[in-house]
Amino acid sequence: MLRKLAIRNAKRSIKDYLIYLITVIMSFSLIIAFNLIVYSKDVRELSSMMINFRLAVIEVSVLVVFVIGWLINYTMKFMLSKRSKEFGTYMILGIERKDIIKMFLIENIFLGIFAFVVSMLIGYILSDLLTAVIMNIFEVQYKLNFSISWQPFALSIFYFIIIYLFVMFRTNRRMKKMKVYDLLYLDKQNEERVFKNSKKKKILFVVFLIIGITALTLLKVGLYHVDDNGSIPMIVRGVPMLIISIYGITITVGDFIVDFVINRKKIKYKNDNLFITRQFTSKIKTMGVTLGTLSLLITLSFLSLAGSMMYTDMFNAQIKSIAAYDVMISEVYSDYPEILQIQTQNNKQIVEKYEKYIKSHCTIKDRIEYNIYTNKRDDISKNISDSIMGFINVDCYMKLSDYNKLLEKRGLKPITLGKNEFFIHENRDISKSIDKYLKNNSTLNLNGIELKSKGHTYENFARCWGTGMTFFIIVPDDTVSNMKILDRFIMINIAEPTTEKLYDDICKYVENTMTDDKEKSEFYPYNLSIKGEVISENRSVLTIFSFILLYIAFIFTAIVATILAIQTLSDSTKYKYHYSILSKLGVEQSQIYKTIRKQLLIFFLFPVIYPIIIDISVITSLNGLLNPALSSEYSYLYAILYSLSLFLFIYLIYFIATYFGYKKNIIE
Structure with a gap:
């Protein structure tokens, strides 16, 4: 039975x-x-x-x-x-x-x-x-x-x-x-109320609001200066504070809403405002912890969606910047202190082995070999306040002829310089600082030769031109005659498609031809980059990040909307009596349906408002860290719009289903 x-x-x-x-x-x-x-x-x-x-x-x-x-x-x-x-x-x-x-x-x-x-x-x-x-x-x-x-x-x-x-x-x-x-x-x-005293709740609301503002500030500073020693503790403190503020604000905000409506007669007695306010506040007062949890899940959904969009944009942009040519090889010459050097690897023999394998196994279409030069004075680097984590902030010079060859191989238009002119090509992150510097310093003195600025650009900047270098000063060829070589680079385009296997085969060949066991054990081809291997690696990371973040976002969004729908549909039988009274008092059926829509809309939007503020703030802060690697300085705005649009689309489907179910229960 x-x-x-x-x-x-x-x-x-x-x-x-x-x-x-x-x-x-x-x-x-x-x-x-x-x-x-x-x-x-x-x-x-x-x-x-x-x-x-x-x-x-x-x-x-x-x-x-x-x-x-x-x-x-x-x-x-x-x-x-x-x-x-x-x-x-x-x-x-x-x-x-x-x-x-x-x-x-x-x-x-x-x-x-x-x-x-x-x-x-x-x-x-x-x-x-x-x-x-x-x-x-x-x-x-x-x-x-x-x-x-x-x-x-x-x-x-x-x-x-x-x-x-x-x-x-x-x-x-x-x-x-x-x-x-x-x-x-x-x-x-009902759910046990965490804070029962109305006056205390209002004070606590202000306290939790201050905690939230402090948390977002800590996250902003921590993310923007992530390379500083004190940034990680800021982020570690900011995250739990933000969670506390989400729960605290959700639990205590109800009394503020009631006071705002009740103490303003024009709002209080207008249409169905009083009825909706009472229905809404009675709900959020009795399920504050649940709504706080839902707000936390919505926050994670927003950040997951926006993060997925930003990472997708970043990895697509990275391919164009760090894999602009089929094969990229670097050979460090300088003993500049900021440059990482592994003596056993940075030598001509290894570079020659790279090229030997490529010549014997691939069809070379074109090859460009060029040097990056450094001067004794770092005039521009010392005057730029911006810095990018992991980048070398020194004045790096490139010959005009080499620069134009690199542009041509990418299908870009070459530039022209007068005998006493220079041009700067920089990473977007320091573009504003370069612009500011050139406005105050339109000339550059190189070994007694005065060069005048012809402008600067951050468009089509390729990080592979000089690994770890933030900007390049393009000068006439004869200007670099007395400068020290910082790095030598080789860019090769081949007829065959590059793959991850080609990269592995080159590395195995070099390692197998080494006779010194110590060199063999320390060998790591950091100065070799193959386009196919870079693309494969980027696509792998992109797939992992994007799919995982979308996975989290969809499930969290659906769960939040489901709990709100269950609560609302269950309450429809309880509120049926209230709506029947409104009908008996002469309220038209269309007005009752309008009241239902307003009531549901407010209830569904309530746990979303604070997470939207958090999403905008955190993604804007994250942009300070990721902006140099993004395709555009406005990419983070697209990420915010994308996260809100996709979330609200899924949310809207649940809202519409809930509304029709609620209306059906009221009618029956």
């Missing part, structure tokens, strides 16, 4: 909690899809770095499983409160507590198994689609593969069992403590 009752109740729950069930199915589908991808042989063979994809997905899945577990636990607790009278009645009729618990657990396990089975099919289809996207990123043709590996499904089943064991244990423990009285009045209980 109890088994039949459990199955009947499970079917009823599918109808009542359809949004919750859809979210659980989609969440498990993504978990299964990503597990299938990381165990896919096709994906692993794309790049040597893709082995890290599996580790990253498994680590993130732990966080996702925890959040899904929280959703299922919250929903089961919510289901229990809504059906508590039913269970209390069962106990009055003589049904034993253990049988009631067993029935409730069986119906929820049935729902879970149903969701998991459906998600296995969806996850398998989704994995093929996502694999096709990854293959497209690597520009590899993909054919549907119908082979199935047992490991991803075993891992997914393990996650499912862990979640439901935890939730069943919590539910069983909760129900064992309940008496008949507790069950009969459980639906009347």
Whole structure:
């Protein structure tokens, strides 16, 4: 009998909690899809770095499983409160507590198994689609593969069992403590209020607001000066302070909203403002901690989406900057203190071995060899306040003829200089400082020769021209005759497509031809760069970061919207009486629907407002760190708009579904 009752109740729950069930199915589908991808042989063979994809997905899945577990636990607790009278009645009729618990657990396990089975099919289809996207990123043709590996499904089943064991244990423990009285009045209980005194809450709201501002300031300073010793402690302090402020502001802001509306008669008595305010504040006062958790998840969703966009832009821009030519080789000449040197590697023999292998195995289309020069005086470097982590801030000179050859090989227009002119090509990060310097110093004295500025640009700057160099001063060829060579670079374009394998083969060849065991053990080809290997590495990192961040963002967004939808749809039966009174008082049906829309919109937007502020602030701060590597100085603005647009699109789907469900419940 109890088994039949459990199955009947499970079917009823599918109808009542359809949004919750859809979210659980989609969440498990993504978990299964990503597990299938990381165990896919096709994906692993794309790049040597893709082995890290599996580790990253498994680590993130732990966080996702925890959040899904929280959703299922919250929903089961919510289901229990809504059906508590039913269970209390069962106990009055003589049904034993253990049988009631067993029935409730069986119906929820049935729902879970149903969701998991459906998600296995969806996850398998989704994995093929996502694999096709990854293959497209690597520009590899993909054919549907119908082979199935047992490991991803075993891992997914393990996650499912862990979640439901935890939730069943919590539910069983909760129900064992309940008496008949507790069950009969459980639906009347609200979340315990953290701060009950209204005046204290207003003071605490200001305190939490100050904590939030301080946290965002610490993050801004820490991210902008990430290369300083004190920046990491700032970030470490800023993150927990920000979390505290999210919970604190969410819990205490309700009293401010009530006072603002109640103390202003023009707002208070206008249309349905008083009715909506009372409904809204009663809700946020009784579920402040839950809304705080939802705000935290929304913040993580925003930052994940924006981070995905920024990293995608950064890695695409990096390919153009650090892999502008097929093969790039550097040979350090100078003993300049800022330049990292490994004596066993920085010699002509290794560079010659690189070229020897390339000549014998590849068809060379063109080759450019040039020097970067340094002067005894670093006039410009000393006057530039900006610095880029990992970059050498010295005055670096390049001959006009070499510079024009490099431009031509990239399909860019060469420049012309007069006998006594110079031109600066800089990284975008220091462009404003260069501009400021040239306005105050339009001439440059080189060994008694005065050169006049012909301008500067940051467009098409290539980091591969001089590894670690922030800017280049382009001068007439004869001007460098008395300068010291800082670096020698060789750029080669070949007819064959460059690959990660070519890079590995060159390294193996050089290592195998070494006779000195010490040199062989210390050998690392940091002064060799192959375009195909750079692209493969960048695409691997891009795939790992972007897919992981989108994975987190989608699941967190869906979970937040689901909990809000469940709460709202459940309240529709309670508020049905309120709306019937409004109808009897003569309020038109269209106005009632408008009131419902406003009520739901405010409730859905409430946990989003503060995370939007945090998103804008943190991404703007992150831009200070990543801007030199981004394709445009406005890339971070696109990231902010992208994160907001995608989040609100998913959020809107849940809002519309909730509105129609709510309206249907009110009508019925």
